[in-house]
Amino acid sequence: MSYFLTYTVYVLIVSVLMGLSTWKLFKKMGYNPLFAFVPFYNYYIIQKETEQPKWWVALAYLPIVGPIMMTVFHMALMRKFGKTSFMEKLLTVILPFIYMAFVNYSKDAEVENADDLYLTEEEKNAKKKDSFLGSITFAVVFATIIHVFFTQPFGIPTGSMERTLLVGDFLFVNKMNYGFRMPMRPVAIPFLQGTILDTGEKGNPKDDPKSYAEGIKLPYLRLPGWEKPKRNDIVVFNYPDDSVHVAIDRKDPYVKRLVAQPGDVLEFKAGKLFINGKPEVRMGDAQVQHAYEVVTSSQLDVPALYDIYGFLPVQEHQRGSGFYYRFQGLTDQTAKEIGALPQVVTMTEAIEPQGKKDISYYPDMQKSIEAQEMVWSKKVNTSSTIFPNNKNWNVDWYGPLRIPQKGDVLQLTAQNLPDYEKLIVKHEANTLASKNGKIMINGRETSTYTVKYDYYMMVGDNRDASLDARFFGYVPETHIVGKPMFTWLSVEGLFSDAGSTYQADGKKIRWDRMFKAANTGDLHKTSYWWLAALLLILFFGWDYFAKLFRKKDKEI
Template sequence: MNYFLTYTVYVLILSILMGISTWKLFKKMGYSPLFAFIPFYNYFIILKETKHPKWWAILSYLPIVGPIMMSVFHIYLMKKFGKSLFQHQLLTVILPFIYMATVNYSKDVELEDENANELFLTDEEKNAKKKDTFIGSITFAVVFATIIHVFVTQPFGIPTGSMERTLLVGDFLFVNKWSYGYRLPMRPVAIPFLQGTIYDSQKDGNPKNDPKSYVEGVKLPYTRILQFNKPQKNDVVVFNYPQDSVHTAIDRKDPYVKRCVAVAGDTFEMRGGKLFVNGKPETVLGDQEVQHAYTVNAGEQLDIPSLYNTYGFLPVREMQNDKGFEYIFQGLTDKTAAEIKALPNVISMEENIYPKDSATISYKLNADKTAYTKSIDTTQSIFPINKPWNQDWYGPVRIPKKGDVVAINKETLPMYQWIISEYEHNSLENKNGKIFINGKEASQYTIQQDYYMMVGDNRDASLDARFFGFVPEENIVGKPMFTWMSLQGAFSDASSSYQAPFKVRWERMFKATNTGEANKTSYWWIAAMILILFFGWEYFVKLFRKKKTEEDL
């Protein structure tokens, strides 16, 4: 309800600005000046008077699409009153209500003569008209793509190996935004197709200074509609990275893709690199392969390119020492590991498993028990910071569920502080050993939404919930539908000394991603049919128009 109330307020503000800046122009077109203040109907009139499809008016206040369409409609109105030069159009876009107001309140503004014969247009005017037609076509192509991107499905690339061998580095997916109910856009004024920032400026080395692709000041609260399903165990899910400190807008945080291994109310645990849910070993689906990291010592250098061609995904770091060569492999299946171990120049091979109770980073309470200090300085941090866990020995931990009442104290606060302050938007303070939520001392807290444990299939090469914690429901984007393109070598791998050769993986294209089957069905024929219908329809439309023009002559 808050979402639609806030949305209505924005619409009313824009409508008032529209009315104040154009009411005289509406009067000159023969309408009541009050019509300039009525949402949607004011743009309906502009489209009617400028001879454009009137149903376009429904696009005028849609999130992200709306600002584009409103600019187009404003340009149509200005052209109606003779303001058709480039500088007029530029001012209409960047200063819409200010420039339209100057036209509205000027004394000499008049409607253009609609009966002017096109035969008497100059070459310059004809070229300008063709240019406008071309720009209009491009604009509406962008608008159509934006509508699909914002309201239906979003493309997503796989740049890292955390989901190998289910999703490969270089896979490009389409994500269904309606899988778990549609999350309404929270930043309605934004540049289409961009996620968080326009570009990486590297200004001061601080990504917070990079130019944003959205207007932070215009915001709407989290709301999800038509939610008939929630993420289930074993679903591959796309979500916004919870602890992205650069972007405060939830739907503008970096997108991640992992497997949902535990849902709200489940208990998650890692034992010696093996995953357990509710005390039982994980269910491994047909499209998954259990993988581990290994250290290999070899007397002579291994032929890594040949191994990559044989086994596919094979990120590895190579180091030379006095005894020969040391290789750290990520993501080896049991079968691949056994075959590499059998190579004649391999001296030893050992699976990399952290010792139990050795945190990748360890934090301890100060003597006065008011804060935590870091005792081991490494590159990764396990969640929560006060547990002696690591990626191989983790938990057990219960995934928070909506309605859970949890105890809040010095021991539990690191587990729940992000939930309380960031995900559920409360003020949280720790004063002299006492915890205050929204200004009141608290010893317990009621969880307001469901949370999920998202972990990569390639467990030893995955930045996942073991490091950044629980994923809130409000961060869920949707479920990958199918791979539309797969390019080996499309992304460089920072975890590997070897860059995979570039090639197109034709066998992966247009295959569904979330079936769990080892041999997925390819739907390339559907894509081919859509392309044939699209270009065939365009051909017959042009043919029909040409024939009609010849008949009219």
């Protein structure tokens, strides 16, 4: 079922519930009771009778924002009939159609006089409180509209994009560039991604309370944008292997670089990326890193290196009279400078052997407890095992792999089925079975499959410390959120790195990164400090002059 058809069904269901629970109230306000069943017009009448802003009506049926606005209108309608106590307001919020139906079918429901001349002091104070709450509601609704439809803030807790983007960077992401993806779970708590709270490390994440209604769902739809995702873009997308959330738009957000677009052939050779048989062309802002192993004659002053380069995750081990270091990721220039230190004996880029498969297993917790050390089971952890899982590839020797594009007709065989199984089943919602040499899709034998979406390969600039498409596979267009615009805040030391011997020395703001463009492709980023300053001046200046003019009006 299409997005708009499904959306229309939900609108009609809500309108019927609205009509059944308020038609008598509409009649008592002097309107045809059938108007209570008419989408949008029913809320327009409530707006008119309760003197709410007219443009609020247009928001009443929008995803995410709509439930908030409906609640505002429901409370205004109940206030019209004298239901103003805390309990009555609470029931209107949590059981709207049930409580409104109770009022609707009660014999004593009457329209109350709203003339301020007849209000008691207590009622006037209550009206002031309602006005204040209305201002708060407006602020929440406005912020929700911006958050849902235009731009959304994201934080970076891991180092997969170091040093292009840093751990502790907070970005604003443009949702419009690639075309706005309509919400797929339209009833949700504003500003929360997937869960309301984390129940703790020992709890199952799937049991955490969700911030959205899973049962109310809409299919994928993307509105037209002004550009398509292209090679070398930094992109925010939903993590395809998130097993906690079924809803695509509620899966964890990841940020990586789009290194291969539909139709490209991707390959890694000794850690170097090749696209369509040619070495990658890096943008000016791409500070690609690789892991390095360093042997020294004496201990390195790692905190001093942090002062020069910023936080560099590193493991340190003493070996005899010397030391061994494994740096999680260094740029070519940083590696050259560290390699020139007098105590460095050897420095080599850490490259996995060709033909060695990157594979991960789940731990056997019972045996681990008995042995008092980690014991691994034989069950493969596919989320951190190389994709596709039938290839002897690793992060340094990977491919060649062609990226599917919309309209491709895949020739399916038993050998290449693992390449496309996730695409066919998970991303494009089909059933797939292979038995006795026969491939069955949706119960029918076939040897071909036509791809419905465009796919992309997203890889971190920190090549040896990135959980990316080399593990979770192709990223479908359905999962793309948007394009980072700028870093609005950057804090060093906000997130620790469990794999590093040393940690950042406290928390400090990186002032030089704030309000810097994040996706221009240039090494020297455009600064938007002037825009931030202008907005602050306008915000506080407007408030100052508004108060000044009000004061003059009173004096006159």
